[in-house]
Amino acid sequence: MTIDRCEAPLASNRRNVSPRRLAQLLLTRPDDLKDEHCRLQDDLIRACPEMIDLAWLVRGFADLL
Numbered sequence: 001m002t003i004d005r006c007e008a009p010l011a012s013n014r015r016n017v018s019p020r021r022l023a024q025l026l027l028t029r030p031d032d033l034k035d036e037h038c039r040l041q042d043d044l045i046r047a048c049p050e051m052i053d054l055a056w057l058v059r060g061f062a063d064l065l
Contacts, residue, residue, distance in 0.1 A: 017044060026058045 017025075017040070025033070025041040033041065045055045 026055060027062075029062070 022044060025037060025044070028037075030038065045051045
């Protein structure tokens with residue numbers, strides 16, 4: 001069994017983001033994020049199609065709450 005990894009090129013000037021930090025960014029209401037965090041979140045989400053799907057699902061679930 002193989003795991004498909006996102007192969008999108010990453011900017012060399014981007015800092016490493018831990019899984020915990022990414023989860024925090026995804027779970028924070030967009031209105032509560034600073035501009036720099038919104039840009040980081042958008043960059044990370046666009047890194048691969050699976051992240052786009054994940055963000056869409058998380059936001060859809062948040063709308064239910």
